[in-house]
Amino acid sequence: MIAILKKFFHNKKILITGHTGFKGAWLYTMLESFGAEVYGFALAPNSTEDLSSLLGIDKSEKSFIGDICDYRALENVILKIKPEIIFHLAAQSLVLTSYAQPAETFKINVIGTLNLLEILRKNNLDPVVVNVTTDKCYANSDSGVPFQEGDSLGGNDPYSASKAMVEILSNSYYQSFFKSKEQSSAKYGENTGTQQRSLRLATVRAGNVIGGGDWNDNRLVPDFVRFLSRNEDIVLRNPASTRPWQFVLEPLYAYCLLAYKLSLEDGSEYCSAWNVGPGEDSCVSVLELAHIFLSKWGSGDYKLDENSSNKAKEAKLLMLDASKAKRKLGWRPVLSVEQAISMTALWYKAFLEKKSEIKDFTYSQIEDFLALYDNHECV
Numbered sequence: 001m002i003a004i005l006k007k008f009f010h011n012k013k014i015l016i017t018g019h020t021g022f023k024g025a026w027l028y029t030m031l032e033s034f035g036a037e038v039y040g041f042a043l044a045p046n047s048t049e050d051l052s053s054l055l056g057i058d059k060s061e062k063s064f065i066g067d068i069c070d071y072r073a074l075e076n077v078i079l080k081i082k083p084e085i086i087f088h089l090a091a092q093s094l095v096l097t098s099y100a101q102p103a104e105t106f107k108i109n110v111i112g113t114l115n116l117l118e119i120l121r122k123n124n125l126d127p128v129v130v131n132v133t134t135d136k137c138y139a140n141s142d143s144g145v146p147f148q149e150g151d152s153l154g155g156n157d158p159y160s161a162s163k164a165m166v167e168i169l170s171n172s173y174y175q176s177f178f179k180s181k182e183q184s185s186a187k188y189g190e191n192t193g194t195q196q197r198s199l200r201l202a203t204v205r206a207g208n209v210i211g212g213g214d215w216n217d218n219r220l221v222p223d224f225v226r227f228l229s230r231n232e233d234i235v236l237r238n239p240a241s242t243r244p245w246q247f248v249l250e251p252l253y254a255y256c257l258l259a260y261k262l263s264l265e266d267g268s269e270y271c272s273a274w275n276v277g278p279g280e281d282s283c284v285s286v287l288e289l290a291h292i293f294l295s296k297w298g299s300g301d302y303k304l305d306e307n308s309s310n311k312a313k314e315a316k317l318l319m320l321d322a323s324k325a326k327r328k329l330g331w332r333p334v335l336s337v338e339q340a341i342s343m344t345a346l347w348y349k350a351f352l353e354k355k356s357e358i359k360d361f362t363y364s365q366i367e368d369f370l371a372l373y374d375n376h377e378c379v
């Protein structure tokens with residue numbers, strides 16, 4: 001499949017919104033390694049230590065810095081590039097920030113997505129669109145039953161609610177405009193033999209992602225690294241919280257696979273929502289994650305933060321049922337939770353020890369990861 005994907009993406013014009021972020025920078029790099037012509041639209045990186053800065057992505061002539069809430073700015077870039085595939089990742093992506101800046105979070109996540117879809121609709125463009133939301137878009141009763149794609153959407157905190165809104169918005173645009181265009185074109189094409197393809201749109205809901213180059217505040221692994229690099233104990237806020245931890249390349253590979261499937265003749269069959277979570281083995285508590293991370297790091301310890309005011313605010317249990325993606329996309333996770341944590345710890349160690357070589361190290365992790373698919377070393 002890797003060979004097929006590389007051939008498919010070779011020379012394809014791709015736009016990633018949010019390419020200066022953690023996942024966007026990895027996706028940009030992976031697609032470039034496939035030989036794709038990759039463009040990006042996002043805000044400037046937060047710091048020179050962000051992955052996109054370290055890899056020089058933000059300095060590329062294909063990198064456009066702008067605000068997704070600025071309709072004209074986004075439209076200009078899209079009309080200039082005319083991308084064949086769009087991966088939409090730009091977002092205010094942090095739950096805790098969404099409590100501090102709820103209006104900004106709804107604006108970026110909902111209006112930003114609305115701008116993208118409206119630009120495509122108004123300009124009659126028909127790329128493949130992979131719209132990245134989150135596992136947090138589900139109404140979460142903390143029951144522990146893994147979410148399926150048809151489960152109720154919800155989300156109490158502003159971030160989760162905004163992503164549930166993005167799901168509803170995407171579905172509405174697809175059902176109201178893009179799907180109906182494809183259907184009427186199919187009908188018309190029957191008579192003329194000139195059937196036109198229309199925009200193909202799908203959403204992807206992934207769980208918490210770990211990997212090198214993430215420096216976002218209030219995310220577990222970046223917090224671990226900040227403590228450890230200062231020779232301090234890691235402080236754990238919610239040790240019992242269980243999450244489906246995934247290495248960053250696992251969902252990114254799923255996004256690429258989905259884009260490929262959406263591009264096929266029968267690609268409209270894939271225009272829906274997809275869960276891409278790891279197996280149940282990878283759902284470990286924050287405490288277990290800390291244990292594994294410290295064992296891979298080789299030094300350091302942790303302590304519990306009993307007084308955290310944020311304790312009650314995060315949902316306790318989130319698991320995804322990814323059987324649809326496994327069955328219909330042929331996607332599967334290839335790393336165990338230990339391997340995912342190990343690759344993450346190794347990236348940060350390499351960064352702290354030899355920053356100048358981190359670009360090569362990042363590329364080598366992508367190659368190592370993709371080789372697992374070829375070698376069928378699945379968990």
Ligand SMILES: NC(=O)c1ccc[n+]([C@@H]2O[C@H](COP(=O)([O-])OP(=O)(O)OC[C@H]3O[C@@H](n4cnc5c(N)ncnc54)[C@H](O)[C@@H]3O)[C@@H](O)[C@H]2O)c1
Nearest residue numbers: 018020021022023042043067068089090091093134208209
């Ligand atoms: N990291 C995770 O664990 C995780 C899990 C599930 C879903 N997601 C989703 O994946 C996507 C990427 O996440 P990430 O971890 O890379 O986030 P990130 O915060 O590292 O990056 C966000 C990106 O969006 C861009 N952005 C933010 N506001 C913008 C604006 N107003 N205009 C233009 N660009 C803007 C930023 O510049 C950056 O490039 C997000 O949609 C996020 O909700 C992330």
